[in-house]
Amino acid sequence: MARPADICRVLVVEDEYILAESLRMRLEDEGFEVIGPAFSAEEAVELVTSDHRIDAAIVDLELKGVIGLNVIDALVDRGIPLLVVSGHDLLQLPAPYRTLPVCRKPLLAGNISERIRRLIEERRSAT
Template sequence: MTSTDPSAGYRVLLVEDEYFLAQEMAEVFESRGAEVVGPVPSVEEALDLITATARLDGAVLDINLQGEMAYTVADALEARGVPFVFATGYDQETIPKRYARAQFFGKPLVAAQVAEALLA
């Protein structure tokens, strides 16, 4: 990884409650030089990290986190101007239209594709 790599130092928040998928995504982002914030499995923890973290460059959000919908996390990221993608088992049609700009990845997913989309 060189210092001119656009992924180097990219800070990505991972919000995913499936442990093994969260770890796989973290490994993929880190292998591309990104710094992973999290992963966290709940809305509350995600909101705490958003508040406590000075710089976030992007985020990956599961929609259903331990039975709670993650739209408040998406709203907090949008308020800070942080781009995010949805990685979820839900159909794309269930996502409110106000998040139409966010890319969607249905599960099962390929973590490398999610990373490529966010780091592009």
């Protein structure tokens, strides 16, 4: 059994309730601890800037009709790896955001877990 310090904590930022809950359940089934889900950019930034340990994040690019660049900035500023989920083309964003790892909607179950594990491992090996 994994010790609490070994469990990867993933922030889920998604404004569609059903998709957020589906992601939460999938991640928990894969052994992750889920923080959130946060349903708005404000809620997400509050969680990111709190005392929660966050190992990675899954962030819907568009939250309630607004592109959530402030959420991405808060995560990047803290060195937290993130996976952007979107139905939009990242090429429409300012240059620094175009190279973020992205997973297109609709989401595939195994793909998300594998990509999050990879992001966490890359972060750990870089430190």
